[in-house]
Amino acid sequence: LWADITKLLKQNLDPATYATWIEAAKPISLVGNKLTLELLSPLHRDYWTRRHLDQQVIEYAYQVTHEDIQPILVTKSELQPEVSRSKTGTGVVTEEPGVTDAPDATPTFMKENALNPRYTFDTFVIGKGNQMAHAAALVVSEEPGVMYNPLFFYGGVGLGKTHLMHAIGNKMLEDHPDTKVKYVTSEAFTNDFINSIRTRTQEQFRQEYRDVDLLMVDDIQFFANKDSTQEEFFHTFNSLYDDGHQIVLTSDRLPNEIPKLQDRLVSRFAWGLSVDITPPDLETRIAILRNKVDADQIDAPDDTLSYIAGQIDSNVRELEGALSRVQAYHNLTHKPITTDLAAEALKSLNLANANDAITIPVIQDRVASYFHISMKDLKGKKRKKSIVTPRQIAMYLSRELTDASLPRIGNEFGGKDHTTVIHAYDKIGDALKTDPELQKDIDDLKEELRR
Ligand code: ADP
Ligand code: MG
Secondary structure (H helix, E strand, C coil): CCCHHHHHHHHHHHHHHHHHCCCCEEEEEEEECCCEEEEECHHHHHHEEEEECCHHHHHHHHHHCCCCCCCEEEEHHHHHCCCCCCCCCCCCCCCCCCCCCHHHHHHHHHCCCCCCCCCCCCCCCCCCCCCCHHHHHHHHHHCCCCCCCCCCEEEECCCCCHHHHHHHHHHHHHCCCCCCCCEEEHHHHHHHHHHHHCCCCHHHHHHHHCCCCCCCCCCCHHHHCCCCHHHHHHHHHHHHHCCEEEEEEEECCCHCCCCCCHHHHHHHHHEEEEECCCCHHHHHHHHHHHHHHHHHHCCCHHHHHHHHHHHHHCCCHHHHHHHHHHHHHHHHHCCCCCHHHHHHHHHHHHHHHHHEEEECHHHHHHHHHHHCCHHHHHCCCCCCHHHHHHHHHHHEEEEEECCCCCHHHHHHCCCCHHHHHHHHHHHHHHHHCCCHHHHHHHHHHHHHHHH
């Protein structure tokens, strides 16, 4: 099963994504409909959920088996047998200096320190939009806790915030291997915190987050609306700050623009330095591409790299994606990398976007008016047949005409479970075999949508 699923993933992901995130995943067991996958680290798991790779697995597993298979993502350390922890519970507080928990007593969720070794200062290309951020990062990595505390990077996706953060951690560890560095996404911080409450390991949680020389929390915009997490983070922050330990944070916007971020956090973040990262200009984009192809030992003429850089001006992640696409074309066709080849490779990128014009909301809108029902009912929960059938048809068409995954479709229909979508899809698919009227409805709708 896993071989079949990965085959489909491979066809649908760019080679770099596939190599980095899927190849490293190991199937552990399939019990009932639960497919347990082992990922290398929490970083991998974050990526999986953030990029909805887990949803793609549901999707492809369904394509292969026509069963609703649920992936369970675990990391290596979580699979190790639980180490039993004995704490003396006499109620007497003893404070003996030098007595610490045995290393084994650390809860497994805190053990990992997932820095991407590829994200270093060496591999970071400096340009107009990021030179301030780069300079500040370098200073902080050399003299943590002194100049800019906290250091706060903000800017759009794919502009190198995470890369710079890891670069700081990697450099500090390289210069001083015994420094304690902790990197987490804000979601991981939240999860760890909640787990620590659930498992009554708040002491360990605090120790893990406060007893470090460098704490990096990525994408703190996800702290929005999470009051108790913010509260805990406030104390974490104060403790580190008071001890002169370095804090590095990132977000997609300025702290005061993050909805429902407590004022006291906003003001704390302003104590240090906030630097924005803006999209790279053409020259920087070309330099980034040059760096990548040289590192991968690929032959690519300058004018071709300029061409690619000219086509993709949004962010570095997409730029890298475009380059991977050109490389994949080159590998498949065995043609040398030229501007023509790049144009061909990127044309299909645009084509894919054109097909995307049929979106789930467009389908919903068309289906609702075709059957004279409201959008609200279409996405709602009413069980009347006159509403349920159009709803199932809209789900069916969403699956046929878009490449949205089953969970994503469910989501777009008022947050329904993907099993509801599977059910709808099968139901309509079956009914089509015997119901010419339904077939006509579907054909009409498809034609209307394609126009
Ligand atoms: P963000 O965290 O801002 O969303 P990332 O740090 O994840 O962005 O960067 C996205 C990708 O682009 C990563 O693969 C990263 O290595 C690369 N990247 C971003 N900026 C640069 C740069 N200046 N030089 C080289 N690679 C970069
Ligand atoms: Mg990031």
